[in-house]
Amino acid sequence: MKSHYRVVVIGGGVVGASVLYHLAKFGWPDVALVERSVLTAGSSWHAAGGVHALNADPNMAALQAYTIDLLSEIERESGQPIGLHMTGGITVASAPARWEWLQSAYRIFQTIGIEDCHLMTPAEIKKACPVIDIEGVIGGLWADREGYVDTTGTVQAYAKCARLRGAEVIEHNRVLELHRKGDAWQVVTEQGTITAEHVVNAAGLWAKRVGRMVGVDLPVSPMEHHYLLTENIPEIAALDRELPLVVDLEGFTYMRQDLKGMLVGIYEIQHKHWMMDGAPWDYGIELLQEDIDRIGDELALSFKRYPCLQTAGIRKWVNGAFTFSPDGNPLVGPVPGVPGFWSACAVMAGFLQGGGVGKTLAEWMIHGEPEADAWPMDIARYGDFAANKEYIKQTTGQFYSRRFVMTYPNEQLWAGRPLKMAPAYEAMTAAGARWGCSWGLEVPLYFAPRDFVETPSLKRSEAHDIVAAECRAVRDAVGLLDISGFSRYEVSGPNAERWLDRLMAGRLPKPGRARLAPMLAPSGKLKGDLTLFNWGDGSWWIMGSYYLRQWHMRWFNDHLADGVTVRDISDSIVGFSLSGPKSRALLERVTDADVSNAAFPFLACRPLDIGLIRARVGRLSVVGELGYELNCPTAAHNKLRQTLLEAGKDLGVREYGYNALLSLRLEKSFGIWSAEFRQQYTPRMTGLDRWIDWQKADFIGRAVALAERNGKGPERVLATLEVDALDADASGYEPVWSEGRRVGYVTSGGYGHRLGKSLAMALIEPRLAVPGTELRVHVVGVERGARVIRPSPYDPAGKAMRA
Ligand SMILES: Cc1cc2nc3c(=O)[nH]c(=O)nc-3n(C[C@H](O)[C@H](O)[C@H](O)COP(=O)(O)OP(=O)(O)OC[C@H]3O[C@@H](n4cnc5c(N)ncnc54)[C@H](O)[C@@H]3O)c2cc1C
Numbered sequence: 001m002k003s004h005y006r007v008v009v010i011g012g013g014v015v016g017a018s019v020l021y022h023l024a025k026f027g028w029p030d031v032a033l034v035e036r037s038v039l040t041a042g043s044s045w046h047a048a049g050g051v052h053a054l055n056a057d058p059n060m061a062a063l064q065a066y067t068i069d070l071l072s073e074i075e076r077e078s079g080q081p082i083g084l085h086m087t088g089g090i091t092v093a094s095a096p097a098r099w100e101w102l103q104s105a106y107r108i109f110q111t112i113g114i115e116d117c118h119l120m121t122p123a124e125i126k127k128a129c130p131v132i133d134i135e136g137v138i139g140g141l142w143a144d145r146e147g148y149v150d151t152t153g154t155v156q157a158y159a160k161c162a163r164l165r166g167a168e169v170i171e172h173n174r175v176l177e178l179h180r181k182g183d184a185w186q187v188v189t190e191q192g193t194i195t196a197e198h199v200v201n202a203a204g205l206w207a208k209r210v211g212r213m214v215g216v217d218l219p220v221s222p223m224e225h226h227y228l229l230t231e232n233i234p235e236i237a238a239l240d241r242e243l244p245l246v247v248d249l250e251g252f253t254y255m256r257q258d259l260k261g262m263l264v265g266i267y268e269i270q271h272k273h274w275m276m277d278g279a280p281w282d283y284g285i286e287l288l289q290e291d292i293d294r295i296g297d298e299l300a301l302s303f304k305r306y307p308c309l310q311t312a313g314i315r316k317w318v319n320g321a322f323t324f325s326p327d328g329n330p331l332v333g334p335v336p337g338v339p340g341f342w343s344a345c346a347v348m349a350g351f352l353q354g355g356g357v358g359k360t361l362a363e364w365m366i367h368g369e370p371e372a373d374a375w376p377m378d379i380a381r382y383g384d385f386a387a388n389k390e391y392i393k394q395t396t397g398q399f400y401s402r403r404f405v406m407t408y409p410n411e412q413l414w415a416g417r418p419l420k421m422a423p424a425y426e427a428m429t430a431a432g433a434r435w436g437c438s439w440g441l442e443v444p445l446y447f448a449p450r451d452f453v454e455t456p457s458l459k460r461s462e463a464h465d466i467v468a469a470e471c472r473a474v475r476d477a478v479g480l481l482d483i484s485g486f487s488r489y490e491v492s493g494p495n496a497e498r499w500l501d502r503l504m505a506g507r508l509p510k511p512g513r514a515r516l517a518p519m520l521a522p523s524g525k526l527k528g529d530l531t532l533f534n535w536g537d538g539s540w541w542i543m544g545s546y547y548l549r550q551w552h553m554r555w556f557n558d559h560l561a562d563g564v565t566v567r568d569i570s571d572s573i574v575g576f577s578l579s580g581p582k583s584r585a586l587l588e589r590v591t592d593a594d595v596s597n598a599a600f601p602f603l604a605c606r607p608l609d610i611g612l613i614r615a616r617v618g619r620l621s622v623v624g625e626l627g628y629e630l631n632c633p634t635a636a637h638n639k640l641r642q643t644l645l646e647a648g649k650d651l652g653v654r655e656y657g658y659n660a661l662l663s664l665r666l667e668k669s670f671g672i673w674s675a676e677f678r679q680q681y682t683p684r685m686t687g688l689d690r691w692i693d694w695q696k697a698d699f700i701g702r703a704v705a706l707a708e709r710n711g712k713g714p715e716r717v718l719a720t721l722e723v724d725a726l727d728a729d730a731s732g733y734e735p736v737w738s739e740g741r742r743v744g745y746v747t748s749g750g751y752g753h754r755l756g757k758s759l760a761m762a763l764i765e766p767r768l769a770v771p772g773t774e775l776r777v778h779v780v781g782v783e784r785g786a787r788v789i790r791p792s793p794y795d796p797a798g799k800a801m802r803a
Contacts, residue, residue, distance in 0.1 A: 001032070001168070001170050001173070001191055001194070002032070002168075002194070003192070003194060003195060004194065004195045004196070005031055005032045005168075005194060005195075005196050006028055006031060006196065006198065007028060007030070007032070007196060007197065007198040007199070007200060007365070008032055008033075008034055008175075008185070008196040008198070008199050009023075009031065009033045009034070009200040009202055009344075010034055010175050010187075010199065010200065010202060010203050010210055011033070011035065011036075011042065011201070011202035011203040011204055011206070011207075011210075012033055012034075012035030012037075012038070012039040012040065012041065012155070012159070012169065012171065013040060013041075013042045013155065013204045013350060014044045014151070014154060014155050014158065014347075014350035014351055014354040015202045015204065015344050015345070015347045015354045015357055015358065016033055016035070016200070016202030016203075016204075016344070017158035017162065018158050018354040018358030018359075019200055019202055019357070019358045019361050019362060020033045020158070020159065020162040020167050020169070021158045021161050021162040021165075021167075022358040022359050022361070022362035023162075023167070023365065023366070024161075024162045024165035024166055024167040025161070025162075025165060025362070026363065026366050027366060028362070028365070028366055029165050029166030029167055030166070031162075031167045031168070032168040032169070032170055032194070033159070033162070033168070033170065034170050034173050034174075034175055034187070034189055034194075035169065035170065035171045035172070035173065036173070036174040036175070036206070036281070037171070037172065037284070039152075039155050039156060039159055039169065039171065040151065040155045040156075041284075041285055042203075042204035042205045042206070042279075043204050043205055043320060043321065043323070043350070044151055044155050044204070044350060045151060045285055046151070046287065046318055046320040047151045047320075047322070047350065047351055048254075048263055048265050048318075049148040049149045049150060049151045049154070049351055050146075050147075050148045050245055050254060050256055050351070050352070051145075051146060051147055051148060051351055051352040052064065052089055052091075052143070052146050052245065052247065052352055053065050053068060053089075053109075053114055053116075053117070053143045053144075053145040053146055054089075054091055054105070054114070054117070054143055054146075056105065056407075057329070057376055058108055059373065059375070059376040059377075060329060060353070060376060061109060061114060062112045062113070062114075062356075062372065063353055063356030063357070063360070063372075063377075064349075064352045064353055064356065065112075065113070065114055065145065066359065067351075067352055067355030067356045068146075068352065068355075069145075070355040071149060071154065071355070072084060074154075074157040074161050075157055077161045077164070078156075078157040078164070079160070080156050081150070081153055082149050082150055082153040083148075083149055083150030083153050083154075084149050085147045085148050085149075085242060085256075085257075086144075086145065086146075086147040087147045087148070087242045087243065087244045087245055087257070088128075088143065088144050088145075088146055088147065088244045088245070089143050089146025089147065089244050089245035089246065089247065090120065090125055090128060090129060090140045090141065090142050090143075090244055090245070090247070091143075091249065092125065092132075092137055092140045092246060092247065092248045092249065092250075092251075093137070093138050093139055093140060093250070094136040094248075094249075094250045094251075095138070095250055096138065097406060097408075097458070098250060099139050100458055100780060101406060101458060102119070102139065102140070102781075103119060103139075103780070103781030103782075104734075104778070104780045104781040105141065106118070106119055106141055106781065107778040107781055108733045108734065108735075109143075110735050110742065111734065111735045111745040114143070116144035116145060117142055117143040118141075118142050119139060119141055120139060120141070120142050121139060122137045122138070122139065122140075124140075125137060125139075128142070128244055129243055129244055129246055130235065130239065131233070131235050131236060131262075131306050131307075131308050132246060132305060132306060133304060133305055133306070133307055136250075146244070146245045147245060147256075148245065148256050151351060154351060158354075158358075170191065173190050173191045174189065174190050174281065175187055175189050175210065175213075176188045176189060176190065177213060178199060178210075178213040178214050178341075180338075180340075183197070183339075183340075184196065184197055185197070185198070185199045185340055187199060196340075198340045198341075198342060199340060199341050199342065200342045200343075200361065200365075201218075201335075201342065201343050201344065202344040202345060203278075203345060204322075204323060204345065204347075204350075205222050205275070205278065205279040205283070205322070205323060206278045206279050207220055207278065207323060207331075207345035207346065208220055208221075208276075208277055208278035209277070209278035209279075209281075210278075211335075211343075211345075214335075214341050215338070216335055216337075216338060216341075217387035218343065218345065218346070218379075218387070219325055219326055219331070219346075219386035219387055219391070219395075220323050220324065220325050220331060220345060220346040220392070220396075221276045221324060221392050221393065221396045222273070222275055222276070222278070222279065222321040222324075223271055223273050223274060223321060223322070223323075223324055223396060223397075223400050224268070224271075224272045224273075224274050224291075224321055225265070225266075225267075225268070225319070225321070225322060226265070226266050226268065226290060226291075226295055226317065226318065226319045227263055227264060227266065227317075227318050228263070228264050228314050228316070228317050228318070229258050229261065229263050229314070229315045229316045229317075229318070230258070230261035230262045230263075230264075230309065230312040230313060230314060230315055231261055231312060231313035231314070231315050232259065232260040232261050233260065233261050233262060233308050233309075233312050235308045236257060236260050236261060236308070237260040242257050243255075243256065243257040247404070248301075248302070249404045249405075249406070250301075251298070251301040251302055251304075251305050251404075252266060252267045252269065252298040252403075253265060253266050253267070253298060253305070255302070255306060261312065262306065262308075262309065262312070264302050264306070264309065266298045266302070267298070267400065267401070267403040267404050268294060268298065268401070269297065269298065269401050270294045270401075271400040271401045272291070272294065273393060273396070274288065274321040275321070276389060276392065276393065287317075287318060287319055287320060288319040288320060288321065289319065290317040290318075290319045291319065292317075322348055322350075323345065323346050323347070323348060324348050324396040324399055324400055325346035325348075325382075325396070325399075326382070326386060326392065326395030326396055326399065326415075326416070327381075327395070327399060328348055328396075328400075328403070329346075329376050329377045330344070330345070330346050330347040330357050330377040331343045331344075331345050331346040331377070332344055332357055332361055332364075332374060332377045332378060333361070333364060333374060333377075333378045333379045334364065334379075334558075335379060336380055336550055336553065336554040336557070337557070342361060342364075342365060344357055344358070357377070360372070360374050360377070367523075368521075368523075369521055369522075369523060369525075369679070371680070372680055373678045373679040373680045374679070375551075375678070375679060378551060380550040380551040380554050381550070382550065383439060383440070383549060383550045385419060385420065385439075385440045386440070391416045391419065394415040394416045395415045398413060398414075398415035398416075399415075408456035408457055409458065409731060410454060410456060410457060410461050410463065411456040412436060412437070416440070417437055417440075417442070418435070418437075419440045419441075420440045420441040420442065421442050422441070422442070422482060422484035422574050422634070423574070423634060423637040423638045424482065424637045424638045424641045427638060427641060427642075428641075428655065431655060432447040432448050432449060432450065432452075433445075433446075433447055433655070433657065434446055434448055434452075434454070434463075434657070436658060438485050438546045438547045439546050439549060441484065441485055441546060443482070443484070443485040443657075443658055444481075444482055444655070444656075444657040444658065445463075445658055445659045446466050446470060446656070446657040446659045447466070447470070447654075447655050447657060448466050452466070458780050459727050459728035459780060460727055460728060460729065460751065463659065464751065467657075467659045467660050467663060467751075467753065468751075468753040469654075470660040471656075471660050471663055471753035471754055472753065472754070473580065473652065473653075473654035473656065474579050474580045474623055474625055474654075474656060474660065474664060475580065475581075475625070476581070476652070477580050477581070477582050477651055477652030477653065477654065478578055478579065478580035478581070478582040478583045478585075478586050478648055478651055478652065478653045479578070479579050479623075479654055479655070479660070480576055480577070480578060480641070480645065480648070480654070480655045480656070481576060481577045481655070481656055481657070481661060482574075482575075482576055482641075483574070483576060483577045483629060483631075484574035484575065484637065485546045485658070486543050486544070486545070486546060486575075487544050487545060487546045487548065487549045487552065487570045488541055488542070488543055488568075488570050488573050488631070489541065489542040489543075489544075489552065489553070489556065489566055489567065489568055489569065490539060490540070490541055490566070490567045490569045491539070491540040491541070491542060491566050492539045492564075492565050492567075493563045493564045493565045494563045495561055495562065495563030495564050496540055496563075496564050498561075499560075499561045499563075499564040500532065501696065501699070502698060502700060503519060503556075503559060503700060504517040504518070504519055504532060504699065505517075505518045505519060505683070505691070505692045505693070505700075505701060505702070505705065506518055506532075506691045506692055506693050507693040507696070508532065508534065509532055509533070509603070510534060511534050511535075511536030512534065512535075512536045512604055512605060512606055513533075513534055513603055513604060513605060514531055514532065514533045514534070514603050514604070514605045514618045514619075514620055515531070515532050515603065516529070516531055516532075516691050517530045517531060517532040517691070518530075518683060518691050518692060519555075519700070520683070520699070520701025520702075520704075520705055521679070521700065521701055522700055522701055522704070523701065523704055524682060524683070524701045524704025524705040524707070524708055525679055525680060525681065525682055525701070526677050526678065526679060526681050526682065526683065526686065526688065527555060527700075527701075528544060528548075528555075528673075529544070529671065529672075529673055529677045529688065530542050530543060530544045530552075531543045531544070531618075531620070533605045533616075534605070535605065535606070536606070541569075541616075544673070545672075545674075546570065548673065549568055549570055553566070553568050571634065572633065572634055573616075573631050573632070573633065573634065574631070574632065574633075574637045575615070575629060575630050575631040575632050575637070575640065576630055576637075576640055576641060577621070577622075577627060577628065577629045577630065578627060578630065578644065578648075578653075579621045579622075579626070579627035579628075580625050580626065580627070581626055581800070582648070582652065583625070583626050583627055583628055584597075584626060585651055586647055586648040586653060587628055589648075590610050590643055590644065590647045591609055591611075592609065593609070595608075595628075597802075597803065600619055601619065601802075602619055602620070602801055602802045603618075603620055604618075605617065605618040605619065610630060610632075610640060610643060610644075611639070611643035611647075612636075612639060612643070613632050613633075613639055613640050614632075615630045615632045615636075615640065616630075616631045616632075617629065617630050617631070618631075620801075621801055622661060622665050622670060623660075623661060624664065624665070624667065624668035624670070624792070624794060624795055624800060624801055625664075625801065626801060626803045660753075662748075662750055663750050663751060663752060663753055664753075664754070664794075666748065666750050666752055666759050666761065667755055667759065667793055667794035668795070669718075669720045669761060669791040669792045669793070671686060671688075671718065671747070671761065672748070675747045675761070676718055676747045676748065676761055681763075682705070682708055682714060683705055683708065683709075684709065684713065684714050684717070685714040685716055685717055685718065685763065686717075686718050687717070687718050687791075689708075689709060692705060694706070694709070713766060714766070715765065715766075716744055716763035716764060716765065716766070717763065717764065717769050718747070718762070718763055718769075719761070719762055719763075719764050719768075719769040719788050719791075720759065720760075720761055720789050720790070720791050720792075720793060721736075721746075721759065721760045721761070721762055721775065721777065721788055721789065722758070722759060722786065722787055722789045722793075723749065723758040723759065723760050723777055723779065723784055723785075723786040724758070724784050724785040724786065725751075725758035725779050725784055726784075728779050728780045728782075729749045729750050729751050729758045729760070730748075730750075730758075730777055731746070731748065731750075732746055732747060732748050732749065733745055733746060734746040734749070734760075734777055734778045734779060735777070735778055736762050736775050736776070736777050736786070737776040737777070737778075737783075738765075738768055738773075738774075738775050743764050743765045743775070744762050744764030744765060744768075745762060745763060746761070746762045746777060747760075747761045747762060747763055748760065748761055749761070749779075752793070752794065754794050755793055755794055757793070759793070760786070762777075764788075768788065769788060770788060771787075771788050771790050772787060772788065773787060773788040774786075774787050775787060775788065
C-alpha cells in the first residue's frame with residue numbers, strides 16, 4: 001500500500017471492482033481499492049448472479065445492456081472464469097395490461113438498440129421453458145442477452161483486469177475515517193493513512209456509514225431478499241439444454257437453472273428492512289435467517305408456475321441483504337457539497353448494472369461528465385428531504401414490494417407523501433386538485449369533482465376530458481396554475497452579471513427583462529433550459545424545473561466565482577401563473593400598475609403590487625398564450641390565489657394543473673427537460689442553438705457548440721409530429737419508422753386539446769424533418785401513421801403570447 005493514490009475506492013464488491021477497472025482502463029491507473037474484509041464480502045458473494053437486459057426505465061436498460069456485453073470481455077481479459085451462462089430469458093405476462101406493456105416495452109427496447117429480443121406466444125414460452133405451467137400466461141418477451149454469472153468469479157475478474165492495468169486491491173483494511181485537508185482526502189485505514197484526491201463510496205451494505213464519515217446521509221437502505229435452491233429435478237436433468245431465465249412478473253419471482261435444479265428468487269410483497277443505518281462493521285460473510293411465512297404467497301404462486309417445485313427438495317435457502325434507493329436506481333456521481341467525494345452505491349443489481357455504473361462514474365471523474373445521460377442514477381436527483389429515515393423506509397419499501405408490480409404513467413404512488421405542500425394545498429384540494437409529486441413537493445395535475453376516479457392506464461384515461469376543459473379555459477378565458485413547482489435561484493453580488501454571462505450560452509436579458517437561457521457543459525452538450533430574469537436592481541433569478549434543484553445547485557456551486565452568491569430560494573418564493581386571453585384583464589383588476597402591452601410587453605419582468613401582495617411578475621407563458629408568472633413569498637401563496645380567483649370570477653378564471661400544461665406546451669413545440677432536452681443532446685439537435693449568442697467571446701461549451709454549428713449537422717433533429725392515434729398517445733422513446741427503417745424516436749407525446757390532435761415531438765433524421773413527411777410510430781405497441789408538421793402548430797406566429 002502506498003501513502004498516496006489519485007483515487008481510493010472504498011469497497012470490494014462488484015461495484016467497487018467495476019469502478020476500479022474502469023478508472024484504470026480509462027487512463028487513471030494510480031488507484032486503489034480498499035476492502036474491509038475480502039473481495040465480495042458484502043452483498044456480492046451471495047447474489048443470484050442473474051443478468052437481464054430489460055428494465056422498465058430505458059436508461060437503465062441501456063446501462064444493463066452495456067454491463068452484460070462487458071462480462072465476456074472481462075472474462076477474456078482477466079483469464080478468470082466467470083461462469084457466464086447466456087441462456088436467454090423470458091419476461092412473462094399473465095395480465096392483459098402487462099401484456100400491453102410488454103408489447104410497448106418491446107418497441108422501446110428497439111429504440112435504445114436492444115434488438116435481440118422478440119415477443120412470444122404462451123406455446124413458444126412453454127417450448128423454451130418446458131417446466132413452466134402456462135396457465136393464465138398471455139405472452140412473453142424474449143431477450144437473448146439474459147442469463148447468469150458466478151458472482152465471486154465476476155468480482156475477481158473485474159479486480160484482476162484492474163490490477164493488470166496498474167490498480168491495487170488492498171484487502172483486510174477497513175477505512176476508519178475520512179478527513180478533508182486542503183484539496184485532498186486523508187483516508188484513515190487500519191493499515192495506515194492514505195492521501196487521495198478522490199474517494200469513491202462503493203461500500204454497498206455499509207454505504208450509509210461511509211457517507212456519514214463525511215457528514216452525508218445517503219438515501220439508501222439495505223433490505224432482505226430470499227431465493228431458494230433446489231436439489232436436482234428430474235425434468236430438468238432430462239433436458240439436453242439449459243433453461244432460460246424466467247421473470248414471472250405477476251408471480252413476483254425470477255427463476256433460473258442451478259446445476260440440475262432451480263433457483264427461484266422472490267420479490268417480497270411483505271418487505272423487510274435490515275440495518276437501516278448500514279451493516280455492522282463486524283458483519284461477516286453470513287446469511288440472514290430465512291422467513292418463509294413472510295413469502296408464503298409468492299412461494300405458492302411459484303409452485304403453481306413451476307409444478308416440478310412441488311416435489312423438489314430444497315437444497316438451500318438464501319436470505320441476504322442488498323441496498324435500495326427510494327426509486328431503486330443507483331446513487332452515482334459527485335456528492336453535492338463534498339468535493340472529491342463520489343458515490344457508487346445503492347446498486348440493487350450489481351451484476352447487471354455494476355459495469356454501467358463503473359463506466360459512468362469513471363468517465364465523470366476523468367472527463368468531468370459521463371458520456372450518456374446519467375440523470376436516472378445521479379445522486380443529485382435527491383435532496384436533503386430524502387435523507388429522512390422515515391422517507392427512506394417508506395419509499396424503499398414501496399419500491400421493493402412493487403419491483404414486479406406495474407406502475408402506469410398516470411398512477412400515483414404514495415410512499416413518503418404528502419411531504420412538501422405549498423400553502424394553498426388545502427384550498428386547492430378542496431377545489432378538486434389531484435396531486436402529483438415533484439422532488440417531494442405536491443403539484444396539481446388537474447382539478448376534478450370529489451367522486452371522480454381515474455383508472456391507471458397506458459392509454460388515455462377518464463381524466464382526458466377534464467384536462468380538455470382546462471385547456472379550453474386557458475385558450476378562451478384565463479387559467480390559473482400553481483407554479484410553486486418551478487425552481488428559483490437568486491444570483492447577486494458585484495460579479496453576478498459577468499458570471500452569468502459565462503455560465504449561460506445565450507445573451508443576458510437587459511434590466512427589467514426575462515429570457516430563455518440555454519446552459520451548456522464544456523462538451524457542448526445541454527446542461528439546462530433555464531429562464532433568466534434581470535430584475536434591474538442587481539439581482540437576477542434563474543428559473544427551471546423543480547426536480548433539478550440539487551442538480552443545478554451542484555453545477556452552480558462547482559462553477560462559482562468570487563463576488564457571486566447563488567441562493568436556492570425555491571422554498572421561500574412560490575406563485576401562480578395566469579395564462580389566456582383574459583389574463584391581462586384579470587391582472588388589471590388587482591394592480592394599479594400599467595400592464596398594457598406597451599408598458600409591460602412580452603418578456604418584461606418587474607415588481608408589482610397584486611392586491612395586498614408585493615409580487616415579482618414576469619410576462620411569459622409556458623403554454624403559448626398571453627400570460628404572467630406571479631411570484632410571491634411563500635406565506636402569501638394562499639392570499640395570491642384568493643385574490644386572483646375572486647378578481648377573475650366573471651372572466652371565467654379556472655384552475656388547471658400540470659397535465660394541461662404539458663398538453664398546451666406540446667402544441668407550441670416547447671421542449672422540456674428530460675424529454676426534448678437531455679444531457680446527451682446538443683443545441684443543434686434540439687433547436688436550442690437559436691438562443692445561443694454566438695457573438696459572445698466566451699461561455700462554457702462555446703468551442704464545441706461552435707464546431708457543431710459549423711459542422712455537417714447532427715444525425716437527429718427535433719420535429720413535431722401529428723399522430724393518427726386512437727385511444728392512446730405517444731409518451732416517449734417509441735420508435736419512429738420510415739419505409740420500415742427506424743429513423744428516430746419520440747421524445748414526448750400527448751393530446752393537443754386546443755387543436756384536437758394527437759401530437760408528439762421526436763428526434764428524427766434531418767432529411768425527414770420536413771412538414772408533410774409521412775412516418776410510422778408505435779403507440780403502446782401498435783403501429784400508427786404519423787406525419788411531420790410545422791413546429792408550434794398552435795399559433796405558429798406567437799401572436800397570442802405577444803398580444
Ligand atoms: C439474495 C440476493 C440475490 C441477489 N441476486 C442478484 C442477481 O441475481 N443479480 C444482480 O445483479 N444482483 C443481485 N443481487 C444484488 C447484488 O448482490 C448487489 O447489487 C451487489 O452485490 C452490490 O454490490 P456492491 O459492490 O454495491 O456492494 P457490496 O457487495 O455490499 O460490497 C461492498 C463492499 O464494501 C466493503 N466495505 C464496506 N465498508 C468498508 C470500509 N469502511 N472499508 C473498506 N471496505 C468497506 C464491504 O466489506 C463489501 O465488500 C442480489 C442480492 C441478494 C442479497
